[in-house]
Amino acid sequence: MKIYVSGSMYGGQQKIDIYKKLIDKLENYGEVLTKQIADPKAIENEKYQKDEDIYKDLENKLESADIIIAEVSVPSIGVGYEIGYASKLHKKIVAIYDENYLDKVTTMVRGNKEIRIIPYKDIKEILDRIEEILEK
Numbered sequence: 001m002k003i004y005v006s007g008s009m010y011g012g013q014q015k016i017d018i019y020k021k022l023i024d025k026l027e028n029y030g031e032v033l034t035k036q037i038a039d040p041k042a043i044e045n046e047k048y049q050k051d052e053d054i055y056k057d058l059e060n061k062l063e064s065a066d067i068i069i070a071e072v073s074v075p076s077i078g079v080g081y082e083i084g085y086a087s088k089l090h091k092k093i094v095a096i097y098d099e100n101y102l103d104k105v106t107t108m109v110r111g112n113k114e115i116r117i118i119p120y121k122d123i124k125e126i127l128d129r130i131e132e133i134l135e136k
Contacts, residue, residue: 001029001030001031001066001067001134002030002031002033002061002064002065002066002067003026003029003030003031003032003033003065003066003067003069003134004033004034004061004062004065004067004068004069004082004086005019005022005023005026005032005033005034005035005037005068005069005070005071006034006037006068006069006070006071006078006079006082006083007019007037007070007071007074007076007079008071008073008074008075008076008078008079009037009042009043009076009078010043010076010077010078011074011075011076011077011078011079012074012076013040013043014073014074014101015071015073015074015098015101016037016038016040018071018073018098018123019037019038019071020038021123021127022069022071022123022126022127023035023037023038025127025130026069026130029130029131029134030066030134033061033064033065034058034061058082059085062082062085062086062089062091063089065086065091066091066092067091067092067093067094067134068082068083068086068091068092068093068094069094069096069133070082070083070093070094070095070096071096071097072095072096072097072102072105072106072109073097073098073101073102074101075106080106080108083095083109083115084108087112087114087115090114093114093115093116094115094116094117094118094133095109095115095116095117095118096117096118096119096120096126097117097118097119097120098119098120098121098123099119099120099121100121105117116133116136118133
């Protein structure tokens with residue numbers, strides 16, 4: 001299974017520890033295509049690449065992914081773009097968010113009934129259900 005994990009980078013990396021825990025768990029179930037979101041130096045590392053090359057790489061990863069798991073607690077244009085792109089490709093999308101950080105996710109995500117939205121209070125709730133989340 002190819003798993004695309006999406007999370008805020010330029011919008012703020014407040015959830016980077018969550019991304020790391022999520023990616024570590026997901027690696028037991030398949031290939032995580034976007035491990036860089038858990039790297040605190042990811043933005044710095046992008047300075048050495050062309051924007052067009054990064055975009056094309058992420059586009060190819062989205063197209064090859066079997067599932068997109070988006071951590072949407074931190075508002076991010078990039079995450080929203082990735083969700084919209086994946087939606088147009090009719091990909092399986094799961095949006096998770098921290099209820100301690102955010103009351104509810106944006107209407108554009110809530111209104112798309114093809115996106116499964118799962119709130120959590122502790123990331124352990126998601127990690128404990130990861131197999132069920134991947135299968136549903």
